[in-house]
Amino acid sequence: MPPRARRGRLSERRAAATSTGAGSDAKPSEVFHFVSVNPSSEFQKSENRSVIRSHASKYIWRQHRASRTDGNNPNSGTAKSVPSRKQLLIAPTSSYGAAKETPWPLLSDGTEGEEPVLTLAPPDEYNVSPSDDEDTVNSREIQPVGNEVDNNGEVSKFASNTQLAQSSMESAAVIYADERNTMPGPFNQLMAFIGEPANTFPSMLGGSSVSKLMRYAIFDLWPGLVLGAGNKKWTQEDVAQSWLPRSMSHPALFTAFLYGAAGHLQTRQRLESAVIAPQTREEKLEQIVCEAETIKQLNKMMLDPQKTALDEVILAVLCMAFNKTDYSKWTSDIDPAPKAPLRNLQWLQVYGGLSLNDQHVKGLLALIQTRGGLDQLKLPGLAETLSVSSIMLSTKYLAKPRLPFFPIFKDSISGKTPKWPNLSSHTCPMPIDIINPSLNIQPSPAPYRPNNSSNNAKGINTSSSTGTTSPGDIFARSNIPTALATVLRQIQNYSTVVNLHSQGLLPYLELAVIADRRNWVQYELLSLKSINELKEEIEVVGPSSPTSISQQPYNYKIYEPLRLTALIYSMLVIYPLPPAKRPFPRLCRMLKAALVAADIENITPDDSCSNYHCWAGAAEMLLWVTMLGTMAARNTPSEDWYVERCRDVMRFVGVRSWEQLKAVMITVMWMDCVCDMGGMAVWLEVGVGNWSDIESQHRRVGDGSGIPLAERDWLI
Template identity: 30%
Template structure:
């Protein structure tokens, strides 16, 4: 191989990958000191080779191989959130692209900015030609956006149009809800995110049917592209801070709905382990949007079901933080108003918005039980 940086980066990535596969089958496996040292040497050699190219200051030296080297190193950083994935109860198909092995990595801003600089020096994202590089960076792009709660930096590498996604997901339902769009529009969900909510709802229905064995011939490669596309659209929804003018065309509850949808997408579509970035920040941001709801509940009185769902999403995101207690208190208050006296009634209410049994029941039941304790 003519590129020393890529040679060593791929050696390091291969060693990391083998270790991850071994530990996923047996968490008790610990790499030997020799293996750990060899990985460290590979990583160091790749970094040194990269620096030598970058320090020349010559953009013609920035090739696809150099970009791939930096990307491979970013995917296998020295630090991971240990034990984070153990807490997850993943949704069906959530591990496409072996996603769970990369959502617990610690991504530094220096890595992200460095990789973007290299892509820019190469001539931009569209100039990349190495097979698989655009696709890999596109997924990494989603991971960075999810962790940092920012809009995706690079365009999505997908040929799927929004209409094609909706049509495919609708075709999988035995009895598609003809008024699906008007159903969601009748809720507080703003018109500007109606497609995203509908797509997430249809994707949830597909996962439910798949988990029941009703979709044996499902093309998982196509589903992978759909998943990434929907999550890309969700993460691309602008925040109020990014686009204050959105309040002129959307309801005052836009930001709370956007944040709640992001939490759900991170739980179901593009699963990131709880108690890692970005959940603590998401929980606090959503609390900031709902903190005055008991002072002036009037905007929500016609749609308490949606409010309860948002509080539940926030409470799940707040796992392991001081903010969780606030969510439990608000959940108790809303369930009392709705006269929800059993877990079945509670679940039926939140499931009318967006819900998938596998992860949502596991995380939602403790919230319900804790709210019952303070309401007793």
């Protein structure tokens, strides 16, 4: 048997395929690349991807060059062909229009042919199926398109055309700045300017695509994202006047806006659709072209040290960092539960559904640090947008915010948001005509009665959002640390106000006020220290102070379960991320460990030592924690464990019906329209059993007051 022929390396096979027959239709210098459909190694798979994407990039470039040649050839025919969808998406360079050849002043004076210094990481590979590889163009291959050399060795004319387009952009910016322009107002000037932006800006996208994306950004994206800045509410015209002129003079920011608008629009369409469709070829190409052009322009700007940390650069990198699309793990939202009110405020659902580009996030934080912090930014609305983005990033990763809270209204940083109703009653039992967001509503607290009688479901007493307490405050009775109790009151207050607003009882409460308050509440919650950080602070103290956390005046053993449960409630009601993006599996693991440390497994229905464990006097909080934990643990490995613990706690507390259970939940915090369906599912699954058998046992004493938990008057 003859020896098996050795397979040549990929480079050798490429070289062998360069020659063609004399009668072949291919060009003399044409190179055919062959790839294996079943690569034997990761290296070969990577080589295959590079070959496919390089071929696609060159194919698109040849189309551009052919379209320019046909447009300049008078003998090409008088009949005009109907443009295809791809031609509408990718515009030929000649569509930029003729302009005087003047250098673009905002770009660095690099020598021709010089390779730019890559100061930003290239974009990550897009998640596409193998069958779509040939239809996908990777930005790594598009990036050096300005230095493309054709088969005859001639340098492409793309760079000169780009200079013409850049000079045209400069002319447009001068026209906009001219006060003698006959257009009636700045906003109308901007609208007219983006009428045909492809004739001005150096982008490979067609005019229809550029106009579609910029109009979407101006009329939909920006007004919903930037609700205010500089201590005042913003309108659609305010944000357009602030951001659009900057993009007119900075190509990197303009293409970054296109990239952000493309990702936002695609994600919004899928969130509003019943079926999660994969990206089309045009959508992929749209984002890849914009991303590649933005990185190319940013690299040019970063050659100049004075332009490294400009506001425009930071805003462009922000668009790149938070608009990465990846629908490979998306599933159709078949959850029948009602959605949270104002869930898409400041596009939380859309940006929560988008993926993050970790490299650009790191670069963004480095640029902000180089600039000197958010206080040093001058572009209106930029600091507020960065602060919101930081809160969303921290919520996804369960981490502390990397940037300080920068509110729309300056008083929000101290919890005194203007025109925010200051409710001290969770159920707000007062006439509708009394509710006025311009006033501070502070009903008198209910008189303190021992034995928990103040916790009546018909009139539950809470404290104001400023952190003051009342004798009947459930958080004060639970003896939890002050910082945690204050944040829980803030969450309770926000939940109440949003619930009233969703019912139409607060019609004059503006969205900018609600958004500022929500961001502040979420920032305060994320900034709470974990129990491990508190232990380090408490145990590293002077000799005269206690050396153990158990010797502290507050009940620290239930601190961590309450903090983590507050995060679960926030992701359901306060800061509702899309279900697929909620970090519930990780949260449930952390909460389970915290509950085990808080002796949850020692609580049983026949517990005769209920006065001696750490949950004594906090039975309502214990039931709230286990209930929300079980709701979040759906379809996770720890679901069965949570169901067992929830069943034990319900029997321990003495809950006999869904109405009783819900009354306890409202005592702490609960939004009916969001939580009722999940709570009812838990109640049916737990199945607390035959209460006649339990009643035959001895009564359990709750907080040492002599009243059995099952007979408390807050259980209807």
